[in-house]
Amino acid sequence: MELDEFKKNWGAARREGPDQGSLTREAVGRIIERNARSLGELRAKSAFWNRIGGWNAALLVVLAVGYLGWQYHRGLAGAALAVKLPLVAVLVGFALFSGWSYRRQEEIFSQNTDASSREALRLTLAAFRHYYRFTNAVFLVVSPVAFYAVFEVPGLGLSFAAGSLAAVVLTGFSLLLRYGYYRVVFFPRIREMEANLRELEDTPGR
Known part of the structure; x- marks a missing residue:
């Protein structure tokens, strides 16, 4: 959501009273700018x-x-091919879900542009969580x-125990990398948006 949209939606959503001073309006302007900057960064990364x-x-x-x-073309027996088919299906499903997850994350930081700034923040933060x-x-x-399918489909010769252990280790490592990336790149902006939402909710005249 761009800065101009934030200002427009804020103006439509808030009801200013005669006792509301310029300091509050300036504070709201700073909050809006921080929101626009945070959302812009997260949208670009996504x-x-x-x-x-x-x-x-x-x-x-x-x-x-x-x-x-290729294995079928080489004449792989039907029984051996049937064993690999579920593993290939797992890889395809994993790829499709991964692709969807990237698209969904970008959508989260690109939608709710017609809501008031406060409502848009609520919806965006809830959707991201x-x-x-x-x-x-x-x-x-x-x-x-x-990960197990990656080892098993090409027939690397690993035992079930070794392949399973390697798959678990790689899963833990990948989730740790994911958490580290989100902690460095996304979570600071999310915390800033949560603080902005609390300030907007505490603003007089809302």
Whole structure:
């Protein structure tokens, strides 16, 4: 949401009383500018990762399906092919969910542009919290299976125990990286927006 939209929506949503001084209006202006800056940064970061993630997801689907087709062309027996089919389906599902998660994150910071600034902040923050918890839960469950499929589909020769252990370790490492990135890039802006929302709710004349 751009600064002009924030100001327009704020003006439409708030009811100024005669006792409200210029200091409050200036404070509101600073809050609006901080909101616009934070949302702009988060929207830009999300758009960047949406582009990268979209290409990565498409590449993973092409590689997984292409590998299965190549094995079939080489004359892989039907029983052996049937064993690999669920693992390839897991990889495709993981890729599709990853692509959706990047698109959804960009949507969160690009919607609610017609709401008042206070309502837009509430909706955006609630949507992000739900998105972050939901995607973490899904990745926690699906990632070990997807990593195991990466080892098993090409037939690297790992035992079930070794492949499972490697998948769990890689899942933990990937979630740790994800948390670290969000903590450095996203969470400071989210905390700033939460503080802005509290200030808007405490502003007289609301």
